[in-house]
Amino acid sequence: MTSWWRDAVIYQIYPRSFADLNGDGIGDLPGIRSRLPYLSDLGVDAVWLSPFYLSPQADAGYDVADYRTVDPIFGSVADAHLLVSDAHDLGLRVIVDLVPNHSSDQHVWFQQALAEGPGSPLRARYHFREGRGEHGELPPNDWPSIFGGPAWTRVADGQWYLHLFAAEQPDFNWDHPAVADEFRTILRFWLDLGVDGFRIDVAHGLVKEPGLPDVGGLAEWHLFDVGESPCFDRDGVHDIYRSWRAILDEYPGERIAVAEAWAPTLNRVANYVRPDELHQAFNFSYLGSGWDVAAQRAMIDDSLAATAAVGAPTTWTLSNHDVVRHTNRLMHVNNGEVAGKKPTEVDQVAGLRRARAASLLLLALPGSAYLYQGEELGLPEVIDLPPEVRQDPAFHRATGQDGYRDGCRVPIPWSGTTAPYGFGPEGGPSWLPQPESWAELSVEAQTGVPTSTLTMYREALSLRRKVFAAGDDLAWRDAPAGVLAFDRGSSFRCTVNMGTEPAHITTPGEVLTTSGPVKTENGTTVLLPDTTAWWSI
Template identity: 60%
Template sequence: MTELARVDRGAGTATRWWRDAVIYQVYVRSFADGNGDGVGDLLGVRGRLPYLADLGVDAVWLTPFFTSPMADFGYDVADYRDVDPIFGSLADAGALIDDAHRHGLRVIVDVVPNHTSDRHAWFLEALAAPPGDPARERYIFRRGRGAGGELPPNDWESVFGGPAWTRLPDGEWYLHLFAAEQPDLNWENPEVHAEFESILRFWLDMGVDGFRVDVAHGMVKADGLPDVGHPDQVRMIGTEVVPFFDQDGVHEIHRAWRRLLDSYPGERIGVAEAWAPSSLRLANYVRPDEMHQAFNFQFLVAPWEAAAFHAVIRESLTTAGLVGAPCTWVLSNHDVKRHLTRYGGGEVGLRRSRAAALLTLSLPGSAYVYQGEELGLPEVLDLPEEFQRDPQRLRNPDDGRDGCRVPLPWADGEPHFGFSLPGAEGTWLPMPPSWGPLSVASQLGDPVSTLNLYREALRIRRERRSFDDAPLTWLDSPQGTLAFARGDGFACTVNLTGEPVELPAPGRILLASAETAVEGGVARLAPDSAVWWEPDVA
């Protein structure tokens, strides 16, 4: 058992570490390459654990590293109990978990329960079986409509574009809400439930501290698989009721998983990636007997406007509070354009992203940091066509996710910016030649860099009692700004306008995203900036 396990899991008490944890998302392919093939791997992650510990995060979320043909870069799993050779071995996974615990970091792994790979042993067995065979009951097979069954069973569309059904030579169709290589599992089949309980136990026994549940709003489909009745269904997800997502039956699955997680020591957690048509529906996923957290995508998509952020923060805190759950705050992840670019790009985007970091890290609840945001990385918008292989681009050529998955720059002046070994021919996605000044090594030596802003913010957050579960109290502030206080007098002010704004200083400056002047008790906030304040000491 690891050192972290002995400290936290042997006491027999709930640590509730997850309520205000800062969790760092590692997109394994792009974090660090440990074997020199140009693709990030578990060995590379293991070698960079000291960086994450020094950064000051509490846990690491690893994207899927299981055996996969990589049709969707690991979210099409062929074997949930093994590591794909491109990422290493099962022994590498165990060593990484142990090393992370020795560094005081918890480990959260992705689990993908809505669908498998079409190379999964179950699906291969289903393909070899005739219609009606029990092997097909693990997935969702149906006869088609039309005189000869030549039409899909219903009008459901894939998230990646086109029909959500593929027809086999024997005439039956199978459902895939994502790529055709990702057939949906049939969660009405008890065998599916038993298999995933076994998978969760396998990794919990390996020592992981929790799971990020991919498509946690999926799995259960409406009875009879009714038509949606509208085209362009992807735009309805998260805003309107659809028969293939956010069905009430998913909650019984999550309750069963919560019982399993609670049977292990040390507060192992479940984190739901869930899209729901309202905040109240989303809160259902974090009721006391379900998942511990759910991603707050409303915060992620909020425009850079004070009124919009005020509204989403207020609503998020209210609805999560109804079920006693903590909020989560996230600005970017591996599925969306990096927020520096969303906020305008260039110097404007950088100013806003630095301010957003202080805003996010000062809110009650748990915060997620996507790898590279602490470096101020922008979205890479000019990747050569031959490198872009994201299946989501099938829906919209401008909607690919490759640009937020470009490997991290670790050093300036080294081949591949230190991401890969010097002898590597190249990285799986090319890195912009201008990224040297954004590298970890370059920024560590710059006291006002974005990396050092994050390091200092995380240090303060970790050391101050203000954060914990202390509620948020809104303070009066000029139009276009936000101001609130927490705990022992800590305050945060954010100027979301493009002009300087003056307001009464809530104390003395603790940390600022940009230079801030204070004179005669009045603070002059720079455009697109945030400031942390502590009470004046007499």
């Protein structure tokens, strides 16, 4: 029997932006519970929840103060238990975010370390160092923060602590045995509650090069382009994940772990999913690949080869909570833009057409697919949020990650013609403002409409379960210039026109579903630009 996760479709929920049941303008766990039937009907296999732990929310919950409880803005541990139970009743699995690279500066360990001062055993659980310079006034090394500025903050007693992200997110020292022990117990806490796995935040960052050496005056790092560095993708992380895999394997039901691992090469990423380590790793290289036949074919081939070498499935994703939604982003990737950079205005009709084509392509590939909430509605990036409402901690910094992640985190629309569009009670608040145009993109507005993006996703996910066998190899087929064509098994073909002109192809069989209008006549099919078709052959 094939493991469920090898070809699963996993839907990312950003809790504060999914569904608000108590009307405070912030999504919550009871709100998610109320919408689980929608996700079951959509046809996904599992949901991944971004952090809902107790947190000061300096970085939208990725600054965790207590890993074993739920922040009151989202609900309670009892609500989490009910959510997992309801999801299981609907045949959905639940993956939760785990943030092991850093804690909140309000975590009890860090607060005690500050109080106890230099030499405290608790300081050894983080990276505290003396400064450089005559009076220790300079940071211990030249590492920049991903969010801009130096990766060090000085405390009142003169020592400095490391934070690769915001100053409110001090990095754990994973050389300390207490840190490893703590996270093993955190894993068991949530596994005992019934979760089916973990998405591991900054999985490549836990281990730093001994001595924390300088990087040579590098002004900034970008989360999506760190390259070779002394604090990311160190070989020591793999011992940690082997110990975690042993814990996961103790539990019934194939509990899994998924790495958010940015590494210089696909082969380095594949190291995280060797048989005795994690189960999946996000394929961020695919997320940033160009929209043309050569780029797509090369990236798909390289991705499949890298994971096949270690016996793991490939994952595919186009959007998440950290990057510009692909409805906007894909209109620029051929111009040298990098996923996650500042979004710009695009033709929304053309953007949605290409996004639909890319989504249908992704869902046809062998392996596991990750969807980000709202992409099934064709939501665009919100690019005109006023500065006073933005909450991305990098937004007001001069360098580092660009600070425009709020645009993909705007609460999604469910129903009605006025904000908050069913996200919360009618006339209620929303932690980020929703565009007026979203009334036309709501679940209610798209349900039952044959040409809607929501209908396309529902049809594709249903077909995916019926047509594909897990592990079906991908076989490329000859096609006209600008067209990508491949078969899965002996009875399915996918064709994608990535060119700028209509393509004429020999009709390969019966149309199963398409991302846009397809005209078939006398054995010939006209495939318009930015259009994907699935065929039964």
